[in-house]
Amino acid sequence: MSLPKTQKAAVKVGQGDASKVEVKEIPVPSPNSDQILVKINYSGLCASDKSLLHDEWSSTGLTQLPVTQGIAGHEGAGTVVAIGSDVQDLWSLGDRAGIKWIASVCRKCEFCTNGRDECHCPKQLNSGFSIAGTFQEYVLTDARYATRLPEGVKDEEAGPIMCGGVTAYVACKRSAVRPGQWLVLPGAGGGLGHLAVQYAKAMGMRVIAIDGGDAKRDLCLKLGAEKFIDFTKTKDIPAEVTKITTYGAHGVVVTAATKAGYEMAPHLLRPGGTMVCVGLPKDASVIAGAPPIMMCLKRLNVVGSVVGTLKDVEECLDFTARGLVHPILTHGGLEDINRFCDDMNAGKLPGRAVIKIAAS
Numbered sequence: 001m002s003l004p005k006t007q008k009a010a011v012k013v014g015q016g017d018a019s020k021v022e023v024k025e026i027p028v029p030s031p032n033s034d035q036i037l038v039k040i041n042y043s044g045l046c047a048s049d050k051s052l053l054h055d056e057w058s059s060t061g062l063t064q065l066p067v068t069q070g071i072a073g074h075e076g077a078g079t080v081v082a083i084g085s086d087v088q089d090l091w092s093l094g095d096r097a098g099i100k101w102i103a104s105v106c107r108k109c110e111f112c113t114n115g116r117d118e119c120h121c122p123k124q125l126n127s128g129f130s131i132a133g134t135f136q137e138y139v140l141t142d143a144r145y146a147t148r149l150p151e152g153v154k155d156e157e158a159g160p161i162m163c164g165g166v167t168a169y170v171a172c173k174r175s176a177v178r179p180g181q182w183l184v185l186p187g188a189g190g191g192l193g194h195l196a197v198q199y200a201k202a203m204g205m206r207v208i209a210i211d212g213g214d215a216k217r218d219l220c221l222k223l224g225a226e227k228f229i230d231f232t233k234t235k236d237i238p239a240e241v242t243k244i245t246t247y248g249a250h251g252v253v254v255t256a257a258t259k260a261g262y263e264m265a266p267h268l269l270r271p272g273g274t275m276v277c278v279g280l281p282k283d284a285s286v287i288a289g290a291p292p293i294m295m296c297l298k299r300l301n302v303v304g305s306v307v308g309t310l311k312d313v314e315e316c317l318d319f320t321a322r323g324l325v326h327p328i329l330t331h332g333g334l335e336d337i338n339r340f341c342d343d344m345n346a347g348k349l350p351g352r353a354v355i356k357i358a359a360s
Helices: 047-053 155-174 193-202 214-223 237-245 259-268 292-297 310-321 334-345
Strands: 006-013 020-027 035-045 076-083 096-099 102-104 138-142 182-186 206-211 227-230 249-254 269-277 301-304 329-333 352-356
Touching (some): 020 334, 035 096, 035 155, 035 334, 076 138, 096 138, 155 249, 155 269, 155 310, 155 329, 182 193, 182 259, 193 214, 193 310, 206 237, 214 227, 227 237, 237 259, 259 269, 329 334, 334 352
Parallel strands (some): 182 206, 182 249, 249 269, 269 301
Antiparallel strands (some): 035 352
16 A cells, blocks of 8 residues: 655644644654554544643643654544554454554553553553654554444544543443433533433433533433533532432532532432542642542542543444444544634533544
């Protein structure tokens, strides 16, 4: 397969709030023996991409590394166009592949070998953070950790599932909410939240969506939420949740990366309920939890959740292949990333932004 020498990429320029991306021409890389080269058709734009591009987490030490060349993105879907010498038994030219936040793991440590925790591999490589990401036309990735995309899932939907989808899905599982029980989703109309509504519904949970405005209400109810609470109109949200559920919700997944969201979440739970932390605020002073007396008397659980395993991603894609979960997409190109980041900051980005990367 003949490949070009150069490609277009969205490259970070500047620092902090003033940083932006510029579309530049850079070389097309060649795969090492254990890598594949994927021509990216679509890449989702995650809130984590915005945070890395704008150095929002610099106080925690999470900053994009120089080796990325300033190229973010970790929700890629495309076609295999070159294969390393050691992995030609795994992939064929023309296969469809997905690239995730976790691009590679060591496959040797305790977390990789216990069958459930490879997301915590200390030697993992992360797309757009420790290696160049998917905001470029051609991306190198570990052939043994790339995701094979199934029939019935379009690239434009598969991209956002690589992070947004699996993050929402695993968070629903981490909530320990059983079919028929109540799950509350603050920020339910956002990029992660609208996916969590769909996964929770498909998993048999009863969903209470929290967000603001008629458009978010209509979206959440359309996607399967049983109840909607408008935070701009409801003075006492915990009381409203208790009114709906009698004793409080069995679980709450906090996708909104706000101090208010994290402070409210424990008050929405019944005794024995579980709060799942997902949204990552740029304010390092935000704490997840509750006063010890509430934690003890209500026997609350507070857990964190981060993306998902290779198997989790396969399960997520199957929900879409079966027609149960579909990202609500706002389309654009590499030149729209700055605008989408601004819209995300303003809370004006419907659903999930997806970037058309390579020309057809």
